[in-house]
Amino acid sequence: xxxxxxxxxxxxxxxxxxxxxxxxxxxxxxxxxxxxxxxxxxxxxxxxxxxxxxxxxxxxxxxxxxxxxxxxxxxxxxxxxxxxxxxxxxxxxxxxxxxxxxxxxxxxxxxxxxxxxxxxxxxxxxxxxxxxxxxxxxxxxxxxxxxxxxxxxxxxxxxxxxxxxxxxxxxxxxxxxxxxxxxxxxxxxxxxxxxxxxxxxxxxxxxxxxxxxxxxxxxxxxxxxxxxxxxxxxx
Numbered sequence: 001x002x003x004x005x006x007x008x009x010x011x012x013x014x015x016x017x018x019x020x021x022x023x024x025x026x027x028x029x030x031x032x033x034x035x036x037x038x039x040x041x042x043x044x045x046x047x048x049x050x051x052x053x054x055x056x057x058x059x060x061x062x063x064x065x066x067x068x069x070x071x072x073x074x075x076x077x078x079x080x081x082x083x084x085x086x087x088x089x090x091x092x093x094x095x096x097x098x099x100x101x102x103x104x105x106x107x108x109x110x111x112x113x114x115x116x117x118x119x120x121x122x123x124x125x126x127x128x129x130x131x132x133x134x135x136x137x138x139x140x141x142x143x144x145x146x147x148x149x150x151x152x153x154x155x156x157x158x159x160x161x162x163x164x165x166x167x168x169x170x171x172x173x174x175x176x177x178x179x180x181x182x183x184x185x186x187x188x189x190x191x192x193x194x195x196x197x198x199x200x201x202x203x204x205x206x207x208x209x210x211x212x213x214x215x216x217x218x219x220x221x222x223x224x225x226x227x228x229x230x231x232x233x234x235x
Contacts, residue, residue, distance in 0.1 A: 081172035
C-alpha cells in the first residue's frame, strides 16, 4: 500500500516575508521601539518586490507587532496584555452586534469576573486605592448631566478595582470587556434616573473594600451588576 500523498503548497512571497520579519522581532533582532528596516533594504535582503514587503508589513500591523505611520518607518511595538485585547476590539464588537445571545454571554462573563475582582481588591486595597476610587465617584457625581462622562467614570471605577490586583492581565480583561459593552450602554442610565442608584452602589462597594470585607464586596458588586445588566442592549 502506497503512502498517502503529502502535497507541499508553495507559500506566497508575502507570507514568507511575514514569517521572516516576525522571526526578526520574536528573536530579539528587532526590539520594541526599533524602526523596521526600510522597504528598499528588505527588498534587497529577501530578493522580493515592494508589494510583498508591504503586504507582510500590513499583516504584522494587523497582529499588533508593528505600528505603521504615513511617511515614517514602521516601528516595532512592545506587546502587552492591553495591546493584545485592543487587537480584538473590532472583531469582538462585530460579533456582539450580530448576536443577542453573545451579548448576554459577555454580560454574564463580566459579572463572574468582577465578583472575583471585588474579592481580590478587598484583600489588597491600600488607602490610596480607596482614595482613588472615591475620587472617581466624585467625578461621576459631577457628571450627572453628561452621559458620556458619567459612563466613562463608571468604566474608570471598575477598571481601577481590577488594577488593585496588580495583575496586568486582569486590568486588560476588564478594559476589554468594558470597552466592548460600552457600545451597547443605552442612555437609560441617565434618562431613567438610575445614575443615583449607581452612585450609591459604587459607594457600598468602596465601603466594603475599605473594610477589607471580601464577601461583602463580592455581594455588593453582584447586586450592582445584576441590576445594571439590563442597561446593555442591542440597538
